[in-house]
Amino acid sequence: MIRVALIDDHALVRAGVRGELEESENSDVEVVAEAGTVADAIDAIVRSKPDVVVCDVHLPDGTAADVIAGVVERGVTSRFLALSVSDAATDVIHVIRSGARGYVTKAIEGPDLVNAVRRVNDGDAVFSPRLAGFVLDAFSANLESPGNPELDELTAREQEVMRLLARGYAYKEIARRLSISIKTVESHASAVLRKLQLSSRNELAAWAANRKLV
Amino acid sequence: MIRVALIDDHALVRAGVRGELEESENSDVEVVAEAGTVADAIDAIVRSKPDVVVCDVHLPDGTAADVIAGVVERGVTSRFLALSVSDAATDVIHVIRSGARGYVTKAIEGPDLVNAVRRVNDGDAVFSPRLAGFVLDAFSANLESPGNPELDELTAREQEVMRLLARGYAYKEIARRLSISIKTVESHASAVLRKLQLSSRNELAAWAANRKLV
DNA sequence: TCGACCATCGGGACTTACCCTGATGGCACC
DNA sequence: GGTGCCATCAGGGTAAGTCCCGATGGTCGA
Incomplete structure (x- = not known):
């Protein structure tokens, strides 16, 4: 079973995501913690040490990046999947830079979300199709050119x-x-x-x- | 159907990959071209305009990066999935930098390969689990931090x-x-x-x- | 063997960078 | 109407960079 923590400031969203994750067929995902703020999230993650953290980008008292920084500081090695309505480049880059291994928008369908969680749990990188492009663009544009x-x-x-x-x-x-x-x-x-x-x-x-x- | 070109210098490997791609259940993948050298590959891709090119990294007369450069120059917009025995960072970065949307090692299993091709066709980024980590590390290390x-x-x-x-x-x-x-x-x-x-x-x-x- | 290139030094001269002390006027906040 | 912060400028000093002139010894290839 993949143990998952759910971070989102809207309880309704959390409920929806939890339903999608746990109630789909052959689901091997188990939600072990939930939180709605950066502070609560860090607490909950440190306590439950989930395999994967599904985390909204914008929270009332900070961002997903703050959550990641907070738990990394405390030695937790959970993998992060960012979940957001935003597909702005700065948001994506900021979160990825903080250490998230994936970034999907809330337009994702249930089965795809389960799949994304599994892939992140395996250490794989997951991006919504629209995002993959410019993430890789930014990546390649920032590498040194070999010939001088x-x-x-x-x-x-x-x-x-x-x-x-x-x-x-x-x-x-x-x-x-x-x-x-x-x-x-x-x-x-x-x-x-x-x-x-x-x-x-x-x-x-x-x-x-x-x-x-x- | 996803139209795929297969580039690898070993006919045996091409046959194996083709089998995995076409003969798995519910396969929506069709191999429309094959080649074993950079020159032949560019020709074949320009002619057949596949959706996805599955391409070995090391070829007798060059690399996957050369193939990508060649076809991009001719206006072809196929997406590239690099396939290699090598998981060396320089190889991966070089290919990604050239524009490949994915990189998997030959240790990949058949169904996963089909899945990888589908994901690349959707514009998604695909990496073998082992590679995702340092690709993202290199990525994040090369982005400017927004806050100073x-x-x-x-x-x-x-x-x-x-x-x-x-x-x-x-x-x-x-x-x-x-x-x-x-x-x-x-x-x-x-x-x-x-x-x-x-x-x-x-x-x-x-x-x-x-x-x-x- | 000789010439070309390289790495290693030195003296001296000039320019530039950096720091210190101190000064002026403008602007905003209380 | 102070008090503080900012931008502006000056003089004078030490340290560093830059460029001249030159020299030695080593290696490598014609």
Whole structure:
């Protein structure tokens, strides 16, 4: 049996979801806790340690992200499925970022909801069809691109120095870390700026940030 | 019926997958094309325009990413489900980044594979349980956090100067752009560093880069 | 063996960043 | 009508970055 906690500020919604989860045929889902606020939810989850938490995104005293943060802080490892009327990108991203393994809208049908709970319980990722697209878009858009042609012009040592420069280390620090003199660091830094056609380490920091080399 | 193209360099694997997809009960899947190389795959997909492409990650003359790039370039909008023996993070991320909507390993069972194809066809995201975790981890780690509490401590003007500092502009440049004196820029910069507890503009650049404020 | 490239240093000069103290006027809140 | 916060600016100082000039030794390939 999959033990589920139900978090939603409307008792009616909770009742509806509970019905769908428990009364469908061959259901292996059991609702072991319910709550309507962030505070109550954290309490209930910590106490009952469910396998899966089905959680509304917007609650009277906070969001699903607050609930997740609260229970993670207390060492609970339940998996979270966010359930919301909202399909706004910011809501979705915020909750996913907090650690939810799935996000479905309330337009979902009963059997699909049971299925979603099962999949989340298995560690799988579940999204409503409409959401899958831009979640993956956001995902792929935020990964570093592998090829940086200008970077090949730098020698190995120069790249090493470049990375430390981009991270904001002072020459003195870089010299210490690489066990070389400040003057050598200056030489490499100079070569880096010249080859990348930049005029200061500050432009270099921006350059590196754009290419996600930090 | 869901029209599917099957890309894998081993005919035996293709036969096995085809069997699983077409011969399971109530199957609504139809294999309309097959190929074993990147070149053949692009040809076959462009010709048959399947709903879903089930594609091995490693092919003799390239990868699934190459196939996706090739057909997208030709205006085909089929959805891709990557199928591989590999569960290496780099493989997964590379393929997802190219636009695949799902990634499952070959350890998947027949009915689950049919289900995965259906879900991808619906625009949903599908991952093998083991993969869902770190795909989402990579995803969330690469999204900007909406709330930057320390940022609220900065006044509007200080934030403005901070952004320009992070972009690598010299004080002189910032002064010119904001039509104020260098000394004023220094004041704001000083306040920014103090409030963010940073010791130099170079650390600030790294700080801003991490929070994607550039 | 010689030349090309690289990593390693040094001296010196100039510019820039950063900090400190202190000042002015504007604006809002009580 | 203070009191505080903000934006604006100044002088003067230390530290750091940037760029010149140069030098040495190592490796690798023609």
